[in-house]
Amino acid sequence: MKNFTANSDFTISDQSVFETCPSNIALIKYWGKFVGQIPANPSISFTLNHCKTNTSVDFFGNENFSVQTFLSGNEEKKFSEKIEKYFRNIEIYLPWILKGKYVIRTENTFPHSSGIASSASGFGAIAKCLMSLDKIFSGKTDEDFKLKKASFLARLGSGSACRSLYGGLVVWGETPEVKGSSDLFAVKFPDDEIHPVFKNFNDWILLIHEGEKSVSSTIGHALMNTNPYAERRFQEARENFALMKKILKTGDLQNFIKLTEHEALTLHAMMMMSDPAFILMKSGTLEVIRKIWNFRQETDLPLFFTLDAGANVHLLFPNNNENQKIINFIRSELIPHTQNGNVVKDLISI
Numbered sequence: 001m002k003n004f005t006a007n008s009d010f011t012i013s014d015q016s017v018f019e020t021c022p023s024n025i026a027l028i029k030y031w032g033k034f035v036g037q038i039p040a041n042p043s044i045s046f047t048l049n050h051c052k053t054n055t056s057v058d059f060f061g062n063e064n065f066s067v068q069t070f071l072s073g074n075e076e077k078k079f080s081e082k083i084e085k086y087f088r089n090i091e092i093y094l095p096w097i098l099k100g101k102y103v104i105r106t107e108n109t110f111p112h113s114s115g116i117a118s119s120a121s122g123f124g125a126i127a128k129c130l131m132s133l134d135k136i137f138s139g140k141t142d143e144d145f146k147l148k149k150a151s152f153l154a155r156l157g158s159g160s161a162c163r164s165l166y167g168g169l170v171v172w173g174e175t176p177e178v179k180g181s182s183d184l185f186a187v188k189f190p191d192d193e194i195h196p197v198f199k200n201f202n203d204w205i206l207l208i209h210e211g212e213k214s215v216s217s218t219i220g221h222a223l224m225n226t227n228p229y230a231e232r233r234f235q236e237a238r239e240n241f242a243l244m245k246k247i248l249k250t251g252d253l254q255n256f257i258k259l260t261e262h263e264a265l266t267l268h269a270m271m272m273m274s275d276p277a278f279i280l281m282k283s284g285t286l287e288v289i290r291k292i293w294n295f296r297q298e299t300d301l302p303l304f305f306t307l308d309a310g311a312n313v314h315l316l317f318p319n320n321n322e323n324q325k326i327i328n329f330i331r332s333e334l335i336p337h338t339q340n341g342n343v344v345k346d347l348i349s350i
């Protein structure tokens with residue numbers, strides 16, 4: 001952590017910066033953390049192409065520290081409080097951060113009510129804005145370091161956000177499987193270790209339930225502290241990570257499907273075994289999963305799913321010319337299980 005701390009060698013001025021940052025979807029899930037936003041196990045995610053947060057920051061130097069935020073033009077007082085607290089937390093890494101007033105305008109390219117986690121792209125975009133300001137104020141121009149520190153700072157806002165700073169497949173959490181991996185920031189999973197079959201995938205998010213999630217990630221992670229299966233889960237995630245690395249290299253799509261779905265269901269199983277227990281799926285989620293499994297059995301076509309900590313289903317399938325049958329099936333059989341017929345069509349390309 002030491003090399004991310006900064007000395008007080010800076011000159012502030014009024015500045016405006018703008019940054020954009022995509023969301024990501026984990027294949028091996030981060031669920032459980034230790035003090036200081038240290039993940040209990042390594043995770044790996046795909047960065048999405050379309051679901052993004054666009055953020056502008058107007059900084060007024062030498063005014064009293066305050067933060068005002070607008071989400072899609074509407075003032076969000078709660079969000080301002082959260083960001084203020086976050087800025088106070090990271091002062092040791094950006095010594096100028098409390099020396100001015102901020103007006104932050106942010107918007108997501110995906111629907112606000114969709115239940116898609118905006119914390120990853122949101123904190124990713126803010127961290128990028130902060131590093132752009134830091135570059136101006138400190139005069140430091142090392143782009144690699146700037147990105148690494150943006151990932152480090154994003155992590156302190158929301159763990160999964162640190163993975164959004166890079167494209168493609170991204171790893172967070174120290175693991176012997178990936179050189180240079182760290183608990184403090186994310187790194188890119190090497191592109192040359194990825195079989196072409198995984199380089200172009202659709203991620204269509206079925207909005208089974210729109211609106212607030214029943215439990216926040218922060219509470220979910222905390223429940224792992226008393227979950228009797230936590231240690232076994234963390235160990236299994238490490239084993240799954242090693243397995244995933246092999247699968248990615250060899251292009252073993254069948255085992256990729258199996259492992260990705262297993263990880264998603266494990267995350268939900270952990271919540272069911274927590275005290276208090278939470279069931280994050282809705283009946284539509286279960287129906288969709290059942291139909292996907294039947295479809296695969298009948299057609300052998302590579303349609304599969306992952307889930308985040310909510311009811312929506314991420315449908316994963318290769319992005320090529322041979323997927324018309326899959327798309328027809330999604331339209332006729334799966335979309336009817338969404339709350340309002342809404343699907344966010346995203347894509348992963350490496």
Ligand code: DP6
Pocket residue numbers: 025026028029030031043117119157158159160161217218221267308309
């Ligand atoms: C289920 O990153 O949202 O999406 O660090 O408390 O902000 P905090 O949690 P968050 O947790 C994300 C959990 C997940 C799995 C994942 O993205 O790895």
